[in-house]
Each structure stands twice: as structure tokens, then as C-alpha cells.
Amino acid sequence: MIDVAADRTLYLDFAGFAGEQPDREWMVYERGDGRVFRWTYAAFLNRVHQAANLLRELGIRPGDVFNLHLSNHPAYAQLILAASHLGATAMPTNPASTADELGYLVAHSESRAIFTEAGCLNVVDRIAADANIVPMVCNTGEPIPVGYPVYEDALSGQSIEPPDGSGSAERVVQLLYTSGTTSRPKGVMLTNACFVYGAEVFAAGSGLRREDRHLVALPLFHAGAQCHALWPSLVTGASVAVMARFSASRFFEQAIEYGCTMAAMFGALLRMLLNRPERETDAAHGIRNVTFAQNLTPAQYGAWHRRFRAPLQQLWGMTETCGLPLMSPLTGGRNLAAMGKPVPGYEVKVVDEKGEEAGAGTPGEVIVKGVPGRTIMLGYLKNPRATAETLRSRPDGTWLHSGDTVRADEDGFLYFLDRGKDLIRRSGENISSIEVEGVIQECDGVEDVCVVGVPDEIRDERVVAAVVSEPEADLSGEAIRTYCAERLAAFKVPDRIEFVDALPRTSVGKIRKQVVRDLLASAA
Numbered sequence: 001m002i003d004v005a006a007d008r009t010l011y012l013d014f015a016g017f018a019g020e021q022p023d024r025e026w027m028v029y030e031r032g033d034g035r036v037f038r039w040t041y042a043a044f045l046n047r048v049h050q051a052a053n054l055l056r057e058l059g060i061r062p063g064d065v066f067n068l069h070l071s072n073h074p075a076y077a078q079l080i081l082a083a084s085h086l087g088a089t090a091m092p093t094n095p096a097s098t099a100d101e102l103g104y105l106v107a108h109s110e111s112r113a114i115f116t117e118a119g120c121l122n123v124v125d126r127i128a129a130d131a132n133i134v135p136m137v138c139n140t141g142e143p144i145p146v147g148y149p150v151y152e153d154a155l156s157g158q159s160i161e162p163p164d165g166s167g168s169a170e171r172v173v174q175l176l177y178t179s180g181t182t183s184r185p186k187g188v189m190l191t192n193a194c195f196v197y198g199a200e201v202f203a204a205g206s207g208l209r210r211e212d213r214h215l216v217a218l219p220l221f222h223a224g225a226q227c228h229a230l231w232p233s234l235v236t237g238a239s240v241a242v243m244a245r246f247s248a249s250r251f252f253e254q255a256i257e258y259g260c261t262m263a264a265m266f267g268a269l270l271r272m273l274l275n276r277p278e279r280e281t282d283a284a285h286g287i288r289n290v291t292f293a294q295n296l297t298p299a300q301y302g303a304w305h306r307r308f309r310a311p312l313q314q315l316w317g318m319t320e321t322c323g324l325p326l327m328s329p330l331t332g333g334r335n336l337a338a339m340g341k342p343v344p345g346y347e348v349k350v351v352d353e354k355g356e357e358a359g360a361g362t363p364g365e366v367i368v369k370g371v372p373g374r375t376i377m378l379g380y381l382k383n384p385r386a387t388a389e390t391l392r393s394r395p396d397g398t399w400l401h402s403g404d405t406v407r408a409d410e411d412g413f414l415y416f417l418d419r420g421k422d423l424i425r426r427s428g429e430n431i432s433s434i435e436v437e438g439v440i441q442e443c444d445g446v447e448d449v450c451v452v453g454v455p456d457e458i459r460d461e462r463v464v465a466a467v468v469s470e471p472e473a474d475l476s477g478e479a480i481r482t483y484c485a486e487r488l489a490a491f492k493v494p495d496r497i498e499f500v501d502a503l504p505r506t507s508v509g510k511i512r513k514q515v516v517r518d519l520l521a522s523a524a
Helices: 010-020 041-057 075-086 099-109 118-131 151-156 192-206 223-236 251-257 267-274 298-308 384-390 433-441 477-485 513-522
Strands: 025-030 036-040 065-069 089-092 111-117 136-138 172-177 187-191 213-216 239-243 262-266 289-293 312-316 347-351 364-370 391-394 397-408 414-419 424-426 429-431 446-456 460-469 496-499
Touching: 010 041, 010 075, 010 192, 010 223, 025 041, 036 041, 041 075, 041 151, 065 075, 065 099, 075 089, 075 172, 089 099, 099 111, 099 118, 099 187, 111 118, 136 151, 172 192, 187 192, 192 223, 192 289, 213 223, 213 251, 223 239, 223 262, 262 267, 267 289, 267 298, 298 312, 347 397, 384 391, 384 397, 414 433, 424 446, 424 460, 429 433, 433 446, 433 460, 433 477, 446 513, 460 477, 460 513, 477 496
Parallel strands: 025 239, 065 089, 065 111, 089 172, 111 136, 213 239, 213 262, 262 289, 289 312, 460 496
Antiparallel strands: 025 036, 172 187, 347 364, 364 397, 391 397, 397 414, 424 429, 446 460
């Protein structure tokens, strides 16, 4: 494994390109109110230096943490790059967080400043008061109440000369908290080296070139938008078009308007685009590659390529890997039913419960070899036990245990079966909820589905499906069970079908299975 990160930082890479191509456009930002802002590399570097001086003025020193609590905004890149230069740490959070959720993250991370937007002040004010912090409000197009310091105004008053910095490849530049579906969220410590390494590997695996422009519609508080859009574009010297939020009705229109050639997505967003009415201009864009996670059905893949003609590239990664260890090959068969193959730069294995390598076709846990703080996370903040459970030493090095159950085929492709905790155990059999969901999704009239296991005194767990039907569809639970029985082994067929109006999802489209599990268990 070649350590392509070396002594690089995100800031040093960006500053280097700003010197090399100062007049090249780096970022286009479409704000929520429709206003569009543009920066060249040189102009954006000036903003980064102003952001670094602002952080210094706010008392942020090397090792200190500050919170970014807002929708997509240039402040993400400006302040994270400023942190990279100073040796400070940014801690992005979901602007939909409740006061309890945000309060825990701010307290646990010991954040010393909060950058937010007007729409979040009802939550942020409660947290900021407890933490003795005056929140700084970024202009997202909404009216900003009188009395709050405005980020853009504060920025304009700072020098464009860079302050002294203590940034290094080994410094933790971001804390990205996991979703915390089974416990309190864990703070994933990621260094400059982690982001640079992951970005370089992704750029090579996706064919990203300097002349490309990435459409960034995923939320920047999440690793997905950063690790397979923003930072790969930075280390390549490419450019980005940042949207305030994802819009299914305007996605391809935005791609055309801003000249985008690459996009990063999730399966749920692809399905939203497929559900839009067809238009003659659906394939008029210039996007040549769409990287995505979370599988579609074969029918959906066919419909996507037939309608949009934007090649899809499946991938797999975790916040803890910072990069994407598995990707569909750029050349040859992409085999979109699979998560992908190990990419150059990562070593991946599938192991059984004893830690021994599983053969082709045998389910096991996917593990990733890496160097903590260089190619994979440094660890979890203030959580040595969870760190030790995830980063385990083997004779040949450190391996990150994902908790994801997969199988490999003879050609080296890996197929996602389930999160370890989402495998359903029924009468001694392990059932992939993903497999059952895939079958139900193909049933006429089904719009969305989530399959979980609920406790059963005799069989350990029962298979239960929560189904969202298409408008005006004439569906019954028995019809779905009959459909499944024709396509699945008897022990995999759901015992119960519950119809619901909608499924709870995270900000990036993942179904919140624990919430569904709790609801279905209580309704039993």
C-alpha cells in the first residue's frame, strides 16, 4: 500500500491548486433562495484565510473543536479548510437534530463555537446558552434575526493573509458522528491524511479528472458528500457545484445549468428521480458517472439507464474508512447488483465468526485493513472500548471490522447481505432483510418496504414487513406473502405485512430500521 497522503493536508492541497490555477472556478453555490455565488480558486483561498483568522478571533486554537450546524453552504469548505490550516477540528451535525441530540454532540465534542443558520436557531439557542457560546449565523437566504453575528459580515472584516497554522497530516481535522441507531453516536476522528488518502483513492476509482465538475446535492454534514464529491474534487484540482439541498425536480436541470459531469448519490435519491414524471430533457445532461450506495432493483437499474443514460457506479464505505474500499470497476462489467470489488489502495477480506477468511459464497463480515489515522479512522473520541472492538490487530496489521454481512463471488465481487444487527434469526436460520426487501420491492403496487425481525418466544424472531403502497394500488398482505412464497424459501416469507404511510429515513435516505423494528414489535 502506497501512502499517497504523505505530509499533505486538505489546506495545503487547495492552496497549491490556488497557486497553480488561480482563475479556475472552484465552487458554484446555489443558495436556497435561488441566488448563485461563484468563486475561483484564488478567491476561495482568500475566504479560507479569512475564516482561519475569524476562528482565531473566536478563540479557536490547535486541537479545539467547533460545530457546523447548517444545510449546504460554502462555510463547510471554508471552515474545514481553515481548520486544516490551523490544526483545529470541525464537527458537522445534522441541522434536523433535536436539542437533546445536538446538546449531546456539542458537549461530548467540547465544541467552543457554533456556526448555524437562521432556521436552526430555535434549537441552537438552547444549546449555545448552556455551552456559553454565541452562535454565528450563516446567510442561507432566510431573514436573520437582529442581534446575531452574521458569518459573511464577520468574514469580510478579516485579513486575507493566512495566520500561523499548526495543521499537519496527522491532525484530526473533523469529528463525524455516527448515526447512533443502537447507542449514543460515536465521534469518528478523521485526520487530514484520512481525507486526502480516501479522496485520492476515490478519484482514481471513479475516473475523476481535473476538467470535471461534481454536482454536490448530498448534505455536507455527512461523510458521503465529502468523501465522494467535495474532497476528491479538491485533490484533483476539479470543481464543484454545491446545491443548498437535493431537489428531485431540478437535479438534472442543475446538472445542465452548471455544467456538471459527475454526481454522488444514494439509492433513495435515485428512486426519487425515477418516480418523477418523464421529460424529453431527461438525458440532455453531461453527467458521465454517478457514484452511489444502497442498492436498486434490477428493474430500477434498467429504467435508470434507459431514461437518464447516466452510468451508475456502485460503491461501499463507512465514515470510519473515510474512503470507499469497494467500487464497481470503471472498465468491464460493473455488476451493479454487487457492492463492488476492492479498489487499489485498500485490502478487504470477508471473515467468519472465528475471524477466518470465508470462501466464495459464504456469508461473513467485511473487514478493511488500514493504518489508523492515515488510511482509516484514528478511533472513536473518548470511547476506547468501541475503538478496540472496531479496530482489531491481526498478525498482518490493523483491520477495521465493519459489522456488515456480505458474501463474495468467484470473480471477487462482494454482495451486501445485511448489517450484522439487521440479520433476522428465525429458527436457527439467518435471513437477509435486504434480500426479502428486494423481492417485495418487485411486487406490483409496492412503493417502499422495510423488513425487520421482531422477537418471538419460540422461533427467536419473526419476519415482518412494513410496506408503503403506491397511490391507488390494490394491495393486500396476503397477496404480498403469496408473491414472496413463489420466490423465496418458506422460512424467509414474512409472517406479517403491515401497511404504513411512510418509512422513517435518515437525512441521507437510509431507513431507520430500529424505529421500524420498535413500531412493529409494539404493534404485535
